[in-house]
Amino acid sequence: MREPQAQRMWSAAVILIIVNAAAFAAQLIVPLAAEAHVEKHLALFPRDLTRGCVWQLLTFQFLHAGPLHLILNCVMLYLFGRPVEAALGRAPFVRLYLACGALGGLLQAACSWAFPGHFGWGPVVGASAGVFGVIAAFAALNWDQPITTLIAFIIPVTMPAKYLILAEAIIAVFGLLGAASGVAHGAHLGGMLVGLGYVQLVVKARRDLLAWARPQPRPRPRELVSASSSKRSSPRRQRQSIPDELPAADFISREVDPILDKISAHGIQSLTERERRVLEAARAKISKR
DSSP: OOOOHHHHSSOOHHHHHHHHHHHHHHHHHHHHHHOOOOHHHHHHHHHHTTOOTHHHHHHHHGGOSHHHHHHHHHHHHHHHHHHHHHHHHHHHHHHHHHHHHHHHHHHHHHHHHHHHHHHSSSBBBOOOHHHHHHHEEEEEETTTTTTEEEEEETEEEEEEEEEEHHHHHHHHHHHHHHSSSOOHHHHHHHHHHHHHHIIIIIIIHHHHHHHHHSSOOOOOOOGOOOOOHHHHHHHHHHSSSSSSSHHHHHIIIIHHHHHHHHHHHHOOOGHHHHHHHHHHHHHHHHHHH
């Protein structure tokens, strides 16, 4: 089965990883070539937001405190970002990721404004807020689906995806209430809430609204259905059926390719019941080859 046009290019998640790596390289190189540090202008400083430096809510997401910080965020973005991108579509995924980071950073700044003695005024850097939001969105999209994760990258544990949200909440809340650690737990919590809220209030709400608004055919009384009307309706049923007699290559080009392009443009939640059956039939055809 060929990949659709949008997936033949690098995914948005991979591009974001490359941008993060390039920004970290700039953090290491620019101070050697100029007096001003990258962090001074692009990291998130809570006090600078009150002076109008709102761009920092975007730029801080691409800076990192060290190689381990960068690697952990990129690994999580790769593992969870690609399935979320496949479900939502390329552009909605990027908007969600950046919104989780920006609003998470804003919550972290609000914590500093409200409790400066506990949270301090230091700079905030990292993609963690966006990553927390992406993981929450993944869990919300796959609520009861069992997944296997590695605790401390060593111990495999299988659990429903929804428990990822519980784990994120525990880490963020206990981090906020605990002693100052230099970790932006407020940004993590904000990103998680945005990712969860987007799926629950926008993606699933829109899907439910479309299902509610879709007109349902009114059943016809049995006594009014004649043999002639059954014959007239049979061609329509045939057009809705899946043409299993086609060769695999023709079946994929005629039936499957448009569906894959639709998933790339609008997300998998946009598929109709027939389109889902076509994908299942294509999977069966491919497995027999």
